[in-house]
Amino acid sequence: MLDRLSFPQPWLSLILFLTWQFLSDGISGGSLVLGLVLAWGIPQLTQGFWPERPAFMKSWRMPAYLLVVLWDIVIASFSVAKLILSPRKPEPVFVCYPLQLEHPLAISILASTISLTPGTVSADISDDEKMLLIHALDARSDDEVIDAIHTRYEKPLMEMFK
Amino acid sequence: MITIALYASIAMVTLAALLNVYRLIQGPDAPDRVLALDTLYINAIALIILLGITLGTRMYLESALLIAVMGFVSTVATAKYLKRGSVIE
Amino acid sequence: MSPLAEYTISALLIIGGAFTLIGAIGLARLPDFFTRLHGPTKATTLGVGAVMLSSVVYFSSTGQGIGISEILITVFLFLTAPVSANMLAKAAMHIGVKTMDNTRGKPWDQ
Numbered sequence: 001m002l003d004r005l006s007f008p009q010p011w012l013s014l015i016l017f018l019t020w021q022f023l024s025d026g027i028s029g030g031s032l033v034l035g036l037v038l039a040w041g042i043p044q045l046t047q048g049f050w051p052e053r054p055a056f057m058k059s060w061r062m063p064a065y066l067l068v069v070l071w072d073i074v075i076a077s078f079s080v081a082k083l084i085l086s087p088r089k090p091e092p093v094f095v096c097y098p099l100q101l102e103h104p105l106a107i108s109i110l111a112s113t114i115s116l117t118p119g120t121v122s123a124d125i126s127d128d129e130k131m132l133l134i135h136a137l138d139a140r141s142d143d144e145v146i147d148a149i150h151t152r153y154e155k156p157l158m159e160m161f162k
Numbered sequence: 163m164i165t166i167a168l169y170a171s172i173a174m175v176t177l178a179a180l181l182n183v184y185r186l187i188q189g190p191d192a193p194d195r196v197l198a199l200d201t202l203y204i205n206a207i208a209l210i211i212l213l214g215i216t217l218g219t220r221m222y223l224e225s226a227l228l229i230a231v232m233g234f235v236s237t238v239a240t241a242k243y244l245k246r247g248s249v250i251e
Numbered sequence: 252m253s254p255l256a257e258y259t260i261s262a263l264l265i266i267g268g269a270f271t272l273i274g275a276i277g278l279a280r281l282p283d284f285f286t287r288l289h290g291p292t293k294a295t296t297l298g299v300g301a302v303m304l305s306s307v308v309y310f311s312s313t314g315q316g317i318g319i320s321e322i323l324i325t326v327f328l329f330l331t332a333p334v335s336a337n338m339l340a341k342a343a344m345h346i347g348v349k350t351m352d353n354t355r356g357k358p359w360d361q
Contacts, residue, residue, distance in 0.1 A: 077270065077294055089351075118293035119289065121285070121288055121340055137289045163258075164257055171268035174271060178272045201295055204299055220315060223321065237335045
Protein backbone atom coordinates (compact mmCIF):
# COMPACT_ATOMS: atom_id res chain seq x y z
CA MET A 1 0.00 0.00 0.00
CA LEU A 2 2.72 2.42 0.96
CA ASP A 3 4.55 2.10 -2.34
CA ARG A 4 1.42 3.41 -4.03
CA LEU A 5 1.86 6.71 -2.21
CA SER A 6 4.44 8.02 -4.65
CA PHE A 7 4.40 10.63 -7.37
CA PRO A 8 5.55 8.96 -10.58
CA GLN A 9 5.35 12.25 -12.52
CA PRO A 10 6.48 14.93 -10.08
CA TRP A 11 6.18 17.82 -12.56
CA LEU A 12 2.71 16.80 -13.68
CA SER A 13 1.65 16.51 -10.03
CA LEU A 14 2.99 19.97 -9.26
CA ILE A 15 1.22 21.50 -12.28
CA LEU A 16 -2.07 19.75 -11.39
CA PHE A 17 -1.83 20.96 -7.80
CA LEU A 18 -1.12 24.58 -8.77
CA THR A 19 -3.84 24.58 -11.45
CA TRP A 20 -6.39 23.35 -8.92
CA GLN A 21 -5.42 26.15 -6.53
CA PHE A 22 -5.88 28.72 -9.31
CA LEU A 23 -9.22 27.27 -10.37
CA SER A 24 -10.75 27.11 -6.91
CA ASP A 25 -11.88 30.38 -5.43
CA GLY A 26 -9.01 31.30 -3.15
CA ILE A 27 -6.74 28.90 -1.32
CA SER A 28 -8.42 27.14 1.58
CA GLY A 29 -7.99 23.92 3.54
CA GLY A 30 -10.44 22.08 1.30
CA SER A 31 -8.79 23.10 -1.95
CA LEU A 32 -5.37 22.12 -0.58
CA VAL A 33 -6.57 18.63 0.35
CA LEU A 34 -8.48 18.07 -2.89
CA GLY A 35 -5.51 19.41 -4.87
CA LEU A 36 -3.22 16.91 -3.17
CA VAL A 37 -5.65 14.06 -3.88
CA LEU A 38 -5.87 15.07 -7.57
CA ALA A 39 -2.10 15.52 -7.84
CA TRP A 40 -1.67 11.98 -6.52
CA GLY A 41 -4.58 10.28 -8.28
CA ILE A 42 -4.43 11.53 -11.86
CA PRO A 43 -0.78 10.51 -12.51
CA GLN A 44 -1.53 7.08 -11.02
CA LEU A 45 -4.55 6.60 -13.29
CA THR A 46 -2.85 7.82 -16.45
CA GLN A 47 0.53 6.22 -15.89
CA GLY A 48 0.00 3.60 -18.55
CA PHE A 49 -0.50 6.24 -21.26
CA TRP A 50 2.73 8.15 -20.73
CA PRO A 51 5.45 7.65 -23.30
CA GLU A 52 9.02 7.03 -22.33
CA ARG A 53 10.82 10.09 -21.10
CA PRO A 54 13.55 11.48 -23.33
CA ALA A 55 16.99 10.64 -22.00
CA PHE A 56 18.32 14.17 -22.26
CA MET A 57 16.20 17.24 -22.28
CA LYS A 58 17.49 20.69 -21.58
CA SER A 59 14.24 22.16 -20.36
CA TRP A 60 15.77 25.51 -19.42
CA ARG A 61 15.91 26.30 -23.13
CA MET A 62 12.11 26.01 -23.33
CA PRO A 63 11.12 29.59 -22.29
CA ALA A 64 13.33 31.18 -24.95
CA TYR A 65 11.84 28.85 -27.57
CA LEU A 66 8.30 29.69 -26.44
CA LEU A 67 9.03 33.42 -26.69
CA VAL A 68 10.33 33.00 -30.25
CA VAL A 69 7.18 31.03 -31.18
CA LEU A 70 4.87 33.57 -29.55
CA TRP A 71 6.57 36.43 -31.41
CA ASP A 72 6.28 34.51 -34.70
CA ILE A 73 2.58 33.86 -34.09
CA VAL A 74 1.94 37.60 -33.73
CA ILE A 75 4.04 38.58 -36.75
CA ALA A 76 2.71 35.85 -39.03
CA SER A 77 -0.90 36.51 -37.99
CA PHE A 78 -0.59 39.94 -39.53
CA SER A 79 0.65 38.52 -42.83
CA VAL A 80 -2.17 35.95 -42.95
CA ALA A 81 -4.68 38.71 -42.14
CA LYS A 82 -3.28 40.78 -45.01
CA LEU A 83 -3.57 37.80 -47.34
CA ILE A 84 -7.19 37.13 -46.30
CA LEU A 85 -8.20 40.73 -46.89
CA SER A 86 -6.37 41.17 -50.20
CA PRO A 87 -8.29 40.18 -53.32
CA ARG A 88 -5.58 37.98 -54.89
CA LYS A 89 -5.84 34.22 -54.64
CA PRO A 90 -3.44 32.41 -52.31
CA GLU A 91 -1.02 29.84 -53.72
CA PRO A 92 -1.27 26.86 -51.39
CA VAL A 93 1.24 24.02 -51.49
CA PHE A 94 1.66 20.63 -49.82
CA VAL A 95 5.23 20.17 -48.59
CA CYS A 96 6.91 16.95 -47.48
CA TYR A 97 9.21 17.95 -44.68
CA PRO A 98 12.10 15.56 -43.94
CA LEU A 99 12.38 15.25 -40.15
CA GLN A 100 15.75 15.16 -38.45
CA LEU A 101 14.32 14.91 -34.95
CA GLU A 102 13.86 11.42 -33.60
CA HIS A 103 12.11 11.56 -30.26
CA PRO A 104 8.27 11.48 -30.48
CA LEU A 105 7.88 14.28 -27.94
CA ALA A 106 10.20 16.54 -29.96
CA ILE A 107 8.32 15.73 -33.15
CA SER A 108 4.96 16.52 -31.59
CA ILE A 109 6.29 19.83 -30.22
CA LEU A 110 7.57 20.68 -33.72
CA ALA A 111 4.24 19.72 -35.33
CA SER A 112 2.28 21.82 -32.83
CA THR A 113 4.59 24.78 -33.44
CA ILE A 114 4.11 24.46 -37.19
CA SER A 115 0.33 24.38 -36.77
CA LEU A 116 0.29 27.35 -34.39
CA THR A 117 2.35 29.67 -36.56
CA PRO A 118 -0.04 31.02 -39.17
CA GLY A 119 0.51 30.11 -42.78
CA THR A 120 1.43 26.48 -42.16
CA VAL A 121 -0.50 23.49 -40.82
CA SER A 122 1.05 20.10 -40.18
CA ALA A 123 -1.41 17.65 -41.66
CA ASP A 124 0.09 14.19 -41.25
CA ILE A 125 3.16 12.18 -40.34
CA SER A 126 4.41 9.22 -42.33
CA ASP A 127 4.26 5.78 -40.74
CA ASP A 128 8.03 5.55 -40.23
CA GLU A 129 8.05 9.01 -38.56
CA LYS A 130 10.56 10.38 -41.06
CA MET A 131 8.37 12.78 -43.04
CA LEU A 132 5.88 15.43 -42.04
CA LEU A 133 3.17 16.58 -44.45
CA ILE A 134 2.71 20.34 -44.21
CA HIS A 135 0.13 22.50 -45.92
CA ALA A 136 1.37 26.04 -46.51
CA LEU A 137 -1.18 28.74 -47.29
CA ASP A 138 0.97 30.92 -49.49
CA ALA A 139 4.49 29.94 -50.54
CA ARG A 140 6.59 30.35 -53.65
CA SER A 141 8.53 27.09 -53.35
CA ASP A 142 8.90 24.04 -51.15
CA ASP A 143 12.47 24.88 -50.15
CA GLU A 144 11.44 28.25 -48.75
CA VAL A 145 9.07 26.58 -46.27
CA ILE A 146 11.49 23.77 -45.39
CA ASP A 147 14.39 26.18 -44.80
CA ALA A 148 12.32 28.52 -42.65
CA ILE A 149 11.06 25.73 -40.40
CA HIS A 150 14.46 24.06 -40.16
CA THR A 151 16.44 27.12 -39.10
CA ARG A 152 13.78 28.66 -36.91
CA TYR A 153 12.24 25.74 -35.01
CA GLU A 154 13.92 22.40 -35.67
CA LYS A 155 17.47 23.49 -34.81
CA PRO A 156 16.58 24.84 -31.35
CA LEU A 157 14.59 21.66 -30.70
CA MET A 158 17.54 19.51 -31.76
CA GLU A 159 19.71 21.44 -29.32
CA MET A 160 17.12 20.88 -26.61
CA PHE A 161 16.79 17.12 -27.10
CA LYS A 162 20.40 16.24 -27.74
CA MET B 163 -13.28 55.07 -24.20
CA ILE B 164 -13.33 51.50 -22.98
CA THR B 165 -17.11 51.41 -23.52
CA ILE B 166 -16.76 52.34 -27.20
CA ALA B 167 -13.97 49.81 -27.75
CA LEU B 168 -16.03 47.20 -25.93
CA TYR B 169 -19.08 47.72 -28.11
CA ALA B 170 -16.98 47.77 -31.28
CA SER B 171 -15.33 44.53 -30.21
CA ILE B 172 -18.66 42.87 -29.40
CA ALA B 173 -20.00 43.93 -32.82
CA MET B 174 -16.98 42.46 -34.60
CA VAL B 175 -17.12 39.14 -32.74
CA THR B 176 -20.86 38.86 -33.39
CA LEU B 177 -20.31 39.48 -37.10
CA ALA B 178 -17.60 36.81 -37.02
CA ALA B 179 -20.05 34.36 -35.42
CA LEU B 180 -22.59 35.12 -38.18
CA LEU B 181 -19.95 34.41 -40.84
CA ASN B 182 -19.21 31.11 -39.10
CA VAL B 183 -22.90 30.21 -39.23
CA TYR B 184 -22.85 30.99 -42.96
CA ARG B 185 -20.00 28.49 -43.42
CA LEU B 186 -21.80 26.00 -41.18
CA ILE B 187 -24.87 26.08 -43.44
CA GLN B 188 -23.00 26.46 -46.73
CA GLY B 189 -19.96 24.24 -46.16
CA PRO B 190 -19.71 21.73 -49.00
CA ASP B 191 -18.16 18.92 -46.92
CA ALA B 192 -18.46 17.61 -43.40
CA PRO B 193 -14.97 18.82 -42.27
CA ASP B 194 -15.94 22.37 -43.26
CA ARG B 195 -18.91 22.24 -40.95
CA VAL B 196 -16.86 20.83 -38.08
CA LEU B 197 -14.30 23.59 -38.62
CA ALA B 198 -17.09 26.19 -38.55
CA LEU B 199 -18.38 24.74 -35.26
CA ASP B 200 -14.84 24.76 -33.84
CA THR B 201 -14.46 28.45 -34.69
CA LEU B 202 -17.95 29.16 -33.38
CA TYR B 203 -17.18 27.88 -29.89
CA ILE B 204 -13.96 29.91 -29.75
CA ASN B 205 -15.98 32.99 -30.71
CA ALA B 206 -18.52 32.13 -28.03
CA ILE B 207 -15.71 32.15 -25.46
CA ALA B 208 -14.63 35.59 -26.66
CA LEU B 209 -18.23 36.85 -26.39
CA ILE B 210 -18.54 35.51 -22.83
CA ILE B 211 -15.32 37.27 -21.79
CA LEU B 212 -16.55 40.51 -23.38
CA LEU B 213 -19.88 40.16 -21.56
CA GLY B 214 -17.97 39.69 -18.33
CA ILE B 215 -16.04 42.93 -18.89
CA THR B 216 -19.28 44.76 -19.80
CA LEU B 217 -21.01 43.68 -16.61
CA GLY B 218 -17.85 44.04 -14.53
CA THR B 219 -18.07 40.54 -13.11
CA ARG B 220 -15.80 37.53 -13.31
CA MET B 221 -18.48 34.95 -12.69
CA TYR B 222 -18.80 33.93 -16.34
CA LEU B 223 -15.20 32.80 -16.66
CA GLU B 224 -16.06 29.37 -15.30
CA SER B 225 -18.50 28.78 -18.13
CA ALA B 226 -15.91 29.96 -20.65
CA LEU B 227 -13.48 27.38 -19.27
CA LEU B 228 -16.13 24.66 -19.53
CA ILE B 229 -16.93 25.60 -23.14
CA ALA B 230 -13.22 25.50 -23.98
CA VAL B 231 -12.82 21.97 -22.60
CA MET B 232 -16.06 20.59 -24.04
CA GLY B 233 -15.54 22.24 -27.41
CA PHE B 234 -12.10 20.73 -27.83
CA VAL B 235 -13.28 17.26 -26.88
CA SER B 236 -16.25 17.41 -29.25
CA THR B 237 -14.15 18.68 -32.17
CA VAL B 238 -11.62 15.88 -31.73
CA ALA B 239 -14.38 13.28 -31.31
CA THR B 240 -16.17 14.45 -34.47
CA ALA B 241 -12.96 14.56 -36.49
CA LYS B 242 -12.10 11.06 -35.30
CA TYR B 243 -15.57 9.87 -36.24
CA LEU B 244 -15.19 11.33 -39.74
CA LYS B 245 -11.86 9.59 -40.16
CA ARG B 246 -12.53 6.16 -38.67
CA GLY B 247 -16.29 5.80 -38.55
CA SER B 248 -16.19 5.29 -34.80
CA VAL B 249 -15.02 7.33 -31.83
CA ILE B 250 -13.72 4.67 -29.45
CA GLU B 251 -11.96 1.73 -31.04
CA MET C 252 -8.19 53.66 -13.60
CA SER C 253 -5.00 55.09 -15.07
CA PRO C 254 -5.10 56.38 -18.66
CA LEU C 255 -2.36 53.95 -19.66
CA ALA C 256 -4.44 50.96 -18.58
CA GLU C 257 -7.42 52.43 -20.39
CA TYR C 258 -5.51 52.78 -23.67
CA THR C 259 -4.06 49.29 -23.33
CA ILE C 260 -7.46 47.71 -22.70
CA SER C 261 -9.11 49.54 -25.60
CA ALA C 262 -6.31 48.66 -28.03
CA LEU C 263 -6.36 45.00 -26.99
CA LEU C 264 -10.15 44.84 -27.34
CA ILE C 265 -10.04 46.30 -30.86
CA ILE C 266 -7.14 44.03 -31.92
CA GLY C 267 -8.90 40.97 -30.53
CA GLY C 268 -12.19 41.76 -32.24
CA ALA C 269 -10.46 42.55 -35.53
CA PHE C 270 -8.49 39.30 -35.59
CA THR C 271 -11.56 37.25 -34.72
CA LEU C 272 -13.45 38.94 -37.55
CA ILE C 273 -10.59 38.45 -40.03
CA GLY C 274 -10.41 34.76 -39.12
CA ALA C 275 -14.14 34.42 -39.78
CA ILE C 276 -13.84 36.30 -43.08
CA GLY C 277 -11.10 33.88 -44.06
CA LEU C 278 -13.37 30.97 -43.13
CA ALA C 279 -16.15 32.41 -45.26
CA ARG C 280 -14.28 33.43 -48.39
CA LEU C 281 -11.18 31.27 -48.87
CA PRO C 282 -11.71 28.75 -51.66
CA ASP C 283 -11.02 25.25 -50.27
CA PHE C 284 -10.95 23.39 -46.97
CA PHE C 285 -7.20 23.35 -46.41
CA THR C 286 -6.86 27.10 -46.95
CA ARG C 287 -9.86 27.68 -44.69
CA LEU C 288 -8.11 25.73 -41.97
CA HIS C 289 -5.51 28.52 -41.71
CA GLY C 290 -7.84 31.43 -41.06
CA PRO C 291 -9.79 30.42 -37.97
CA THR C 292 -7.38 28.14 -36.11
CA LYS C 293 -4.75 30.83 -35.86
CA ALA C 294 -6.24 34.27 -36.36
CA THR C 295 -9.13 33.41 -34.06
CA THR C 296 -6.88 31.97 -31.38
CA LEU C 297 -4.79 35.13 -31.41
CA GLY C 298 -7.98 37.24 -31.29
CA VAL C 299 -9.31 35.40 -28.26
CA GLY C 300 -5.85 35.69 -26.68
CA ALA C 301 -5.94 39.48 -27.07
CA VAL C 302 -9.48 39.67 -25.60
CA MET C 303 -8.38 37.54 -22.63
CA LEU C 304 -5.35 39.77 -22.08
CA SER C 305 -7.59 42.85 -22.03
CA SER C 306 -9.80 41.11 -19.46
CA VAL C 307 -6.74 40.37 -17.31
CA VAL C 308 -5.63 44.03 -17.46
CA TYR C 309 -9.15 45.30 -16.81
CA PHE C 310 -9.86 43.23 -13.73
CA SER C 311 -6.42 43.78 -12.24
CA SER C 312 -6.69 47.55 -12.72
CA THR C 313 -10.12 47.68 -11.09
CA GLY C 314 -8.68 45.71 -8.18
CA GLN C 315 -10.69 42.50 -8.48
CA GLY C 316 -7.67 40.24 -8.32
CA ILE C 317 -5.42 39.04 -11.12
CA GLY C 318 -7.14 36.88 -13.70
CA ILE C 319 -5.50 33.49 -13.57
CA SER C 320 -8.54 31.71 -15.06
CA GLU C 321 -8.24 33.85 -18.19
CA ILE C 322 -4.60 32.84 -18.57
CA LEU C 323 -5.57 29.19 -18.05
CA ILE C 324 -8.22 29.44 -20.79
CA THR C 325 -5.74 31.10 -23.17
CA VAL C 326 -3.05 28.48 -22.52
CA PHE C 327 -5.62 25.74 -23.01
CA LEU C 328 -6.77 27.23 -26.34
CA PHE C 329 -3.18 27.56 -27.54
CA LEU C 330 -2.45 23.95 -26.58
CA THR C 331 -5.55 22.51 -28.22
CA ALA C 332 -5.73 24.54 -31.46
CA PRO C 333 -2.96 22.61 -33.26
CA VAL C 334 -4.36 19.25 -32.17
CA SER C 335 -7.85 19.93 -33.49
CA ALA C 336 -6.44 21.43 -36.71
CA ASN C 337 -4.35 18.30 -37.22
CA MET C 338 -7.30 15.98 -36.58
CA LEU C 339 -9.50 17.92 -39.00
CA ALA C 340 -6.79 17.89 -41.68
CA LYS C 341 -6.43 14.12 -41.30
CA ALA C 342 -10.21 13.65 -41.55
CA ALA C 343 -10.36 15.85 -44.65
CA MET C 344 -7.54 13.92 -46.31
CA HIS C 345 -9.28 10.65 -45.52
CA ILE C 346 -12.55 11.84 -47.02
CA GLY C 347 -10.72 13.26 -50.03
CA VAL C 348 -11.86 16.86 -49.88
CA LYS C 349 -11.32 18.73 -53.13
CA THR C 350 -8.33 21.07 -53.15
CA MET C 351 -7.91 24.31 -55.04
CA ASP C 352 -6.89 24.11 -58.69
CA ASN C 353 -3.54 25.82 -58.25
CA THR C 354 -2.44 23.75 -55.25
CA ARG C 355 1.01 22.30 -55.85
CA GLY C 356 1.94 18.97 -54.36
CA LYS C 357 -0.50 16.29 -53.27
CA PRO C 358 -1.54 14.89 -49.93
CA TRP C 359 -0.16 11.38 -49.76
CA ASP C 360 -2.40 8.52 -48.80
CA GLN C 361 -1.35 5.55 -46.76
